[in-house]
Amino acid sequence: MSATNGNAAPVILILEDEAMILLEMSFAIEDHGAEAIQAPSVRSALEAIEKARPDAAILDVNLGRNTTCEAVATRLGELNVPFVLHSGDLVRQGELIARIGAEVIPKPSSSDHVASRAIALARETRET
């Protein structure tokens, strides 16, 4: 049900509050020929999703000050958008991560690896 057709570059939403990681991840997405939508906060991520449904997403779990990506994960779930969780906090966020139930990539990982996982998910979902 994606707005883009099967051949267009997949659109990947990146939710990440650390600017340098957001930038690196965007470059990695673009290096794979995909389009990156940058969201530094839960609010901007939710706005971006309503504007245009992405094909897949990369969500940082812990967004500081007791904020997590859960609201965004829930919305993406409703829209059947696949996503990976990118987290450096597997111990403390274990419960939340289990609840969300998506693929987890521990931080720090190579941005190339994270990007290719997200793009693979976008392609898999398109084909089915």
Added chain:
Amino acid sequence: MTDEPHETTPPTGSQASMVFDDSPNRFRASNVEQKFDGASGVLFEQAMAQTRMAIVLADPAQEDMPIVFVNRAFTELTGYSEDEVVGKNCRFLQGEKSDPAVVARIRQALESEDVVVVELLNYRRDGTPFWNALHLGPIYSTEGKLLYYFGSQWDVSDVRAARAEEQHAKMMARELSHRMKNMFAVIGGLITVTGRTKNIREEAAEINDRIRALGRAFETTLDEASRGSVELEPAVKAVLTPYDPDGNRIRFEGESLRVDPNVISTVGLAMHELATNAIKHGALREQTGEITLKWVAQADDGLEFVWRESGGPTIEKPECGVGSGLGIIDNLLKTVGGSLEHDWQPGGFVARISFPHHGRAS
């Protein structure tokens, strides 16, 4: 003997200090019709007087269950004298910060004649708070009639403080671990982005791989960093797992060994270079090869690793630029008097790393 209870208290020798707690005697004197007589009466008296555990008896037959007996440990713990408390309900020990939910649990237990153990904030006569581990239960007569409730109090303030401190230390370790991982991720981002703008992506990626290996090695050490030394094996495994995701290519044969945290960075980097080398030229290049990593503590605080590859593609010593990474490690080790020797044997690549000190002795 039961007619003259006062004579049963031994007034001599080392037990002299106990004699002054004559509250059991007075309790018996005022409860003559009840069951504390004969041999058990003597035991009761001795036990009450000598125990360091505070003990209270309350009478459920009277209005608001007043205290009818306290031993000396109780008056020492709370600062109240016997006269001040006998006849009152024990709740006078509670105060502003006593948890009402816990008090309600006590009330319910008493109503249903259950035994209950709780921890509750109580206050001494002088107003100082203490954590009371309170154990309450019914006492029945041989006919099964409810005679008393007993309560024993134990000051667990120290235990709770230690528990809280441990909890706090754990929380700090987790916060630190999270920040450290984030820091490593930011540094990684910085290097990648710089590599991109300067058009040296490959070099940047190589540096990043090394930094990530370092991050993985250190992550395992944070929880126990306060102990001053760290366990070697988890750090080694953390570095190497990404190169062996199914866990069937690399075998670890080493004893449990605690090392100085400073050793971890060098070991971590060395393991990373050996794995990278194996992916490019050795046992991890194809699906068949295996690696055995052994470590053994040496005399005089030394530490030796042997990395042995087998079953991989037949390797020839690569001509040029080989193991520049290994060269870095050798130089690194030489600065502290260690070494990395490697050998392209026909059966597989072998490397031997020696550390002069791993800090266990210090």
